[in-house]
Amino acid sequence: MTDTPRDLITVRNLSVRVRGTGRMLLRDVSLDVPQHRITGIIGPSGAGKSTLLKCINRLIDLVPSIEVTGEVRLDGHDIRGRDVDPDDLRRRIGIVFQQPVTFHGTIRRNVTFAARRIGLVDRHNEEQVLEESLRAANLWDEVKDRLTHAAHTLSVGQQQRLAIARTLAGSPDVLLMDEPTSALDAASTAIVERTILGLRKSRTIIVVTHQLQQARRLADFLACLCSQDGSGTLVESGKCETVLLAPRHAETRRLVGIAG
């Protein structure tokens, strides 16, 4: 592993504004996300962490009255370019939310239905994709004998790993995780963190977290968003230990100090 991995995602001067009210959710955010590393995003509530994630896979496009300016590049390509299909982009940049979401149907269906629809999975490779995705999410051993059971019968922690498996079935290059363990107990959190660390070899991961200790455990790089005049602003980013142990910005120092 080299010390200077190339940046897979670059965010430049990203601002998000609510049309009509003029309220800025994000102001002038610039960030580099290295490939095959875990980038943590920390910051207080309302600092725009989730908004930033939604800009990276263009889920923000689904929110009405939102205006996005600036630039997000994936592998050098502008994700807002005319030739970019947002649905394809979201397949390449998967997302896992705070609250586990299970869809109608069985565990098997939950993992593969989207990949089938997209055309990545057919009946020839379904079993393989199913097992690989569930294994990568550390869920295979727990559910391999009950794949036809309804997904909602799983525990909350298992449902979150099912959501990860479902995202992985689409073979994303990037995994966005929006506080993926905040709804889980300690044991489930530990398994999900192990899962995230296991995925680091093959995926570029961005994790939003409220917990500095979790950021310390997971992240190679860290970005700190703070709310300034009601707008989310990136005040500091860099190697995780540098940001946590020797923060340069007063807001980061305050955040680290308060939390830790």
Place this chain on the structure above:
Amino acid sequence: MRRRLFDLVFTVVAALAAIGAVTLFLAILAVVVYRGFDALSWRFLVEDMRAAGAEGGIVYQIAGTFILVLTATLTAVPLAAGAGIWLAMYAKEGARRSFESVLHAVNGIPSIVFGLIGFAFFFDLLQWKKSWLAGGLLLALMILPTLVVAFVEKLRSIPRETIDAAFGLGLRRGDVVRTVLLPQGAAGLVTGTLLGIARAAGETAPIMFTAAIFSGATVPRAVADSPVLALPYHIFVLAQDSFDPAMRSGMWGTAAVLVVLVTCVSALAIPLRLKIAQEAARD
């Protein structure tokens, strides 16, 4: 202590309201069935009307009502599904508000005015004269707002995270509709359809001008000039001669059949509704 008292009072009031509503419904059902009991028989259900409603049965009134309600339901359900999906997923804010205003306006139009509009359009303009299809389409238009509102309310209750999660997988909008919205919103559409059926089955004014006649029709074999007999219109006509005991008996008997039929449709759909609601709750 005060909060406990408030909770207790609130619980008692809510329970009394629920008991009151059920009691009222059962009382209406009991009165109608009791009054119509003398007329009710197997022959009443399977025979054609005779002696201008004083004798015979109401088989073609039942068939006509069934045809009208089925036509209205088959027309309104896909329209409501499409409109609901459009409102929930595709419509811009301004268009959505305008459409919902129109829906509420349509819902507020008195049924007699619907009848007149239907008469002007189907009878006069299209020259269909009285037609089962005209009546069915008019009833569909009448019940459409009920179906759409029930469906949209259900769709809006789907957590935003669920929809975002589906889009986050790279699914296209149509796929999200098929795999997430429709399965979870179906319970609302079923509820709306039941309310719509109950309303359509009981409406007299719209079909009086466009589809129903009192006697001389059986099962329609064409579109234009093909009226039907219908239970509510039958009740309406018999009520005008209700000083005659035979007519009065037939009127109450017909009313009992109408109420029981609507209740049966609702009762039959309860397991379906429960199943859909349970499935949706699991998601």
